[in-house]
Amino acid sequence: MTDEHLLQWVEYGETVQAAWLSESRHPAPKTLCAVEHISADDALRLMRADTALVWRGDYHQAKQLLSAIKKRVRAKAKQPDDFHRHRLQQAQQSRLFQMLLLVVSPGFQLNNARAPDVQAALTDVYGAGHRLPFLLPLHLLLGFIGAHEWHKTGVSVQALGGAKIHVPYGVFSPVRGEYVDLVAQAELPKGCHTAWDIGTGSGVLAAVLAKRGVAQIIGTDTNPRAILCAEDNMRHLDCAPQVRIVATDLFPSGYADLIVCNPPWLPAKPTADIETALYDPQHAMLKAFLADAAEHLNAGGQVWLIMSDLAEHLGLRAPDDLRKWINAAGLRVLTKIETLPQHPKAQQRHDPLHHARSREVTSLWQLVPA
Numbered sequence: 001m002t003d004e005h006l007l008q009w010v011e012y013g014e015t016v017q018a019a020w021l022s023e024s025r026h027p028a029p030k031t032l033c034a035v036e037h038i039s040a041d042d043a044l045r046l047m048r049a050d051t052a053l054v055w056r057g058d059y060h061q062a063k064q065l066l067s068a069i070k071k072r073v074r075a076k077a078k079q080p081d082d083f084h085r086h087r088l089q090q091a092q093q094s095r096l097f098q099m100l101l102l103v104v105s106p107g108f109q110l111n112n113a114r115a116p117d118v119q120a121a122l123t124d125v126y127g128a129g130h131r132l133p134f135l136l137p138l139h140l141l142l143g144f145i146g147a148h149e150w151h152k153t154g155v156s157v158q159a160l161g162g163a164k165i166h167v168p169y170g171v172f173s174p175v176r177g178e179y180v181d182l183v184a185q186a187e188l189p190k191g192c193h194t195a196w197d198i199g200t201g202s203g204v205l206a207a208v209l210a211k212r213g214v215a216q217i218i219g220t221d222t223n224p225r226a227i228l229c230a231e232d233n234m235r236h237l238d239c240a241p242q243v244r245i246v247a248t249d250l251f252p253s254g255y256a257d258l259i260v261c262n263p264p265w266l267p268a269k270p271t272a273d274i275e276t277a278l279y280d281p282q283h284a285m286l287k288a289f290l291a292d293a294a295e296h297l298n299a300g301g302q303v304w305l306i307m308s309d310l311a312e313h314l315g316l317r318a319p320d321d322l323r324k325w326i327n328a329a330g331l332r333v334l335t336k337i338e339t340l341p342q343h344p345k346a347q348q349r350h351d352p353l354h355h356a357r358s359r360e361v362t363s364l365w366q367l368v369p370a
């Protein structure tokens with residue numbers, strides 16, 4: 001934690017300071033002002049002028065204030081007519097929602113009246129306690145608390161016979177199980193002994209391959225939270241003897257009979273670290289994966305690429321781009337199996353991306369060297 005992350009404000013004539021640790025890539029607010037009571041309209045006026053509020057009052061009143069702010073902002077927002085405007089609107093709204101701050105004292109304590117115990121939820125996100133007080137947007141804290149509950153509860157995965165995958169904040173969750181089913185159904189290459197799961201996230205695909213009998217699997221990821229999460233999941237699913245989790249960019253060294261990858265599906269810039277599993281600027285990871293995958297295959301091996309065509313329905317990728325990139329990488333399509341989304345967002349008509357989501361198809365491309 002460096003000095004440039006310390007923010008200051010004045011309370012009862014004294015200068016107070018705390019660290020700024022936001023998970024988002026938004027810049028820190030210019031000015032801070034301590035408040036105990038304020039109307040939603042006054043709060044919004046300050047926030048729009050880049051003044052964040054350090055909330056010193058009752059915790060539940062802060063939650064009510066945040067809901068009132070969200071309601072006002074969303075009621076005024078125009079329905080965006082394309083994906084980029086939708087993303088811009090989301091980023092602007094999220095910056096505003098993150099201007100209501102709580103001070104978290106060392107040991108992850110909140111000093112606000114009626115504040116809940118957030119120690120377990122924050123330890124889940126940040127690891128061992130911080131020694132300095134820090135500022136945390138209430139909007140994020142509520143996300144952390146929800147994620148912590150999900151982490152404890154786990155997501156039941158049909159392809160693992162209903163066994164649970166536990167996913168903390170900041171790691172891609174297999175709540176949309178249909179792409180996992182594709183990996184459970186696709187025909188394995190003959191004599192498949194070794195497999196890699198590139199961008200393993202929670203490790204769910206590595207676990208499915210282990211349950212299908214692949215003897216040696218390596219899951220890789222660049223997100224440190226994913227590495228810890230996948231290792232935990234392999235242990236509790238009894239897959240640890242078969243699966244090794246490695247922190248590396250794309251491929252480990254060596255060769256495999258099967259290389260699986262479920263990359264981020266949309267070519268866009270992430271606005272927070274947690275979005276790096278969803279958005280891949282200009283499909284850079286996808287292209288880098290395709291470009292080198294064939295070089296790592298054993299004879300008779302296959303590459304499995306899991307992709308949805310949502311980017312095509314949103315006008316972010318031309319319909320034949322993916323096939324062109326596959327061919328340019330010296331690969332050819334052996335077969336392609338498809339599934340339709342069952343997640344609730346596909347049915348939500350008020351979702352600004354409903355038109356694209358309702359037509360989305362998720363595919364597992366089985367690729368072999370050309």
Ligand SMILES: C[S@@+](CC[C@H](N)C(=O)[O-])C[C@H]1O[C@@H](n2cnc3c(N)ncnc32)[C@H](O)[C@@H]1O
Nearest residue numbers: 172199200201221222223249250262263264277
């Ligand atoms: C869409 S998620 C898929 C996670 C998991 N395989 C699944 O199917 O649920 C994409 C994953 O790729 C990881 N990732 C992104 N770029 C990567 C890279 N260059 N090398 C390794 N992993 C990467 C992300 O951290 C994220 O965990």
